[in-house]
Amino acid sequence: MIESYTRRDFVRLLVLGGAALFLPACGERPEQLETQNSAGSPDQVLNDAADSNAVDQQVEEIIEVWDNDDVVFLKQKNPEYARYKGRFNKDISKSPALIALCYTTAGVVRAVNIARQEGLDVSVKSGGHSFEGFSSNDNGLVIDLTFMNAITWENDQQVRIQPACKLAQLYDELLPAKRLIPAGSCGGVGVGGLTLGGGYGFFSRKYGLTCDSLTGLTMVDGRGRVHEVKNDHELMWACRGGGNGNFGVITEFRFKTHPAPQHFYSHRFKAYKLTVERARNLLEQYFLLSRNLPEACFSAFVLNGKTLTLLVTNYEGPHAGLQAMLDRLAELCDKTTIGNAVPLEKALKKYYGRPDPLYFKNASAGLYRSFDDVETCIDLVLEKVIQSRGLIYQVNTLGGKIDTPEFERQSCFPHRQELYLSELQAYWESESHGVELKQRFDEIQAIFVKNGIDKQYRNYPNLKFPNWQQAYYGRSYAKLQQIKLAYDPDNLFHYPQSVALPAE
Ligand SMILES: Cc1cc2nc3c(=O)[nH]c(=O)nc-3n(C[C@H](O)[C@H](O)[C@H](O)COP(=O)(O)OP(=O)(O)OC[C@H]3O[C@@H](n4cnc5c(N)ncnc54)[C@H](O)[C@@H]3O)c2cc1C
Structure with missing residues (x-):
């Protein structure tokens, strides 16, 4: 001892x-x-x-x-x-x-x-x-901050959360109290990084991004000064989407919570041995049908090599737009699984993912408004994914409350009007497979860049994004640089894609 x-x-x-x-x-x-x-x-x-x-x-x-x-x-x-x-x-x-x-x-x-x-x-x-x-x-x-992971209730609706609290721990604490924060799905992700880059998941269309539920925070800046801020403070604006390792260390978040639904439904559709033509048609349909989903729904198009999984989730009652999507997907796909009502706590655990470290390369593959944004290049992309075991191209729904004027004003997150967020993923076990997949990965990213896909999600970064400042932060970047100057004038916190000090 x-x-x-x-x-x-x-x-x-x-x-x-x-x-x-x-x-x-x-x-x-x-x-x-x-x-x-x-x-x-x-x-x-x-x-x-x-x-x-x-x-x-x-x-x-x-x-x-x-x-x-x-x-x-x-x-x-x-x-x-x-x-x-x-x-x-x-x-x-x-x-x-x-x-x-x-x-x-x-x-x-x-x-x-x-x-x-x-x-x-x-x-x-x-x-x-x-x-x-x-x-x-x-x-x-x-x-x-591994050991700074506590959650404390301030009252029955407000919580203080330390940054290394993981999402599994967050849900374990909040859901029994019938409350939630619209966070992500993977159980091992930290509240810190997720919130500071935006944060989205099953509940974002109903309640906004994770950072939109933030009401206050404590930060140690680049000179070792401690700041406690709330609501409309400029640091809150910057940390709602642009706070990852840029201005200081957030040591505590304060969040408002929202009512948690009791039950959750997951509907899955599978299509096998896809050709480019069929994959393209299914993607186009996905874009069209998902536009009419209610806010309580989330949907994802997940192309894994030649196999497609289409996920549609819901936690409220029946809805015409939802039913139309389920019916049409059942016609178009090879296998349909309509899910039953599952208690929310149990349902979310199915999406926690693997807890142990993996070999992977993931990155944002663009935020889109509609199929039109990818129409010119999608065949080339789908062809490469279909040919490559271990590559996944995923498109997720955003929209709903994410695009709210109040949230827009209070945060630097610049992509609220984009209704879809896509992600490219590669997973491997052997080094040689990794080399090959990363090459394919870069080729696909280059196709997107060449075709004008230039909006990216900061929490899905890629060192190879050209003009990443605009891609992640859009018109917010110049103001973020001023905030950097105020809180970290010596650039103590920096990494290859950190917000830079303004040019003198
Ligand atoms: C398996 C997996 C699943 C994911 N699922 C989702 C999802 O469903 N939804 C979603 O939106 N995103 C998701 N992501 C992306 C995730 O939001 C980002 O990777 C996030 O940045 C991770 O946060 P972290 O705290 O775990 O990571 P870290 O690696 O600890 O931090 C990530 C970044 O944030 C900075 N940072 C972390 N904590 C602080 C702090 N306290 N103060 C200042 N800067 C800090 C770090 O310096 C770094 O730049 C997923 C990622 C993975 C790997």
Whole structure:
């Protein structure tokens, strides 16, 4: 236990990576320190540790923080480092110099100050699901919020949520109280990254994007200053769609919740061994039919190689537009499964996805208003997907309340009039398959770019998007740069697609 070690012992162990910090399940603090055989004899340890005053000083500071229970710093030599280094996307490997496991806002302030002092770049991690690994870096400092995942009710409609709360945890807490926030479907995604980039899912057509339910937040900025803001503040505007690792570290969100329906229906249609012509026809029909869906419905066109799955979900009563879509899809597809009413909590779990890290490449493939946007290039795209096992082209419905003037005014999210969001996905197990799929992936993205698809979802980033500033943020970008200047004037928070300071 920590009490059985003197401060000097702990310094020695940390410097040589001999301290194993046992960090148990989410939300608990590290409680034990153990020596490791490989750390060398105590004398050796002491001599090595004495070598550098600078290191000693830094570690002394780390100890100070440890004593305060606010943050624990892990260096590459610490055995626990490997456990926190990884991300959901196994295809991306980064090695930060220091991982700051933060427990409190004060711990985040401390980590920001250490980064400024040591001249380290900073990345911020909540759920670790960034497609492009934007929540980590090489040789910098990662502010890891894994243990800041609590949910607290302020009253029966308002909640405070820490950023590393995962969606499964969110639904587990809210649904028994018959409330919800319109978040995404994958159980492992963090509330932090999801909300700051927008966030959409089954309930967005009814209640807006995840960020539209945000009523306040706490942020530590690039100078280590703490801001508590709410409602119409400019920082709220920026963090509703543009807040991912750009201005500071959000340490708490405040959300309004909405009534949760009791039951959920999932209807599925399958079509097999598709030709390009049939896939195109089905996609066109999907666009036409889904326009008449009520707000309580969500629909997705998912082409996985030669097999199509069309999903239509609903959580309210019968509706003529919904029935027309179900009837027509049943005629057009090879297999129809009309779902029964399932309790919402149980139904959502089916969409949580795999919890363990995967090899994949995913990215936005454009936001569209209608089939017209892709008409000229879709045959080429469908042909490549149909020919490639492991490639998925998906189109999801947006629309409904997402396109509300009040939400438009209060957020930097620029794509509210686009009724569809598409995504290209590739999954593989072997390296050679990965190389081939990523090449196909890039070819398809290039087709979209060539054909003028230029609006993209920030939460589905791709390092290869040309003019990503406009693609993600549209006309909001210039104002986001001014907000960057106000909160992170030294550009402490940056990664390949972070909001840049305005040109002088
Ligand atoms: C399997 C899977 C399913 C998905 N499903 C959906 C879905 O249904 N709907 C949807 O809208 N999106 C979905 N996404 C995309 C998801 O919204 C983004 O990947 C999101 O950014 C992940 O957030 P995170 O906290 O898990 O990731 P992280 O990797 O921790 O963070 C992502 C980005 O946000 C920044 N960030 C995170 N926390 C903070 C913070 N506290 N303060 C400041 N910046 C921060 C990071 O620096 C990084 O740039 C999915 C992604 C995956 C991999």
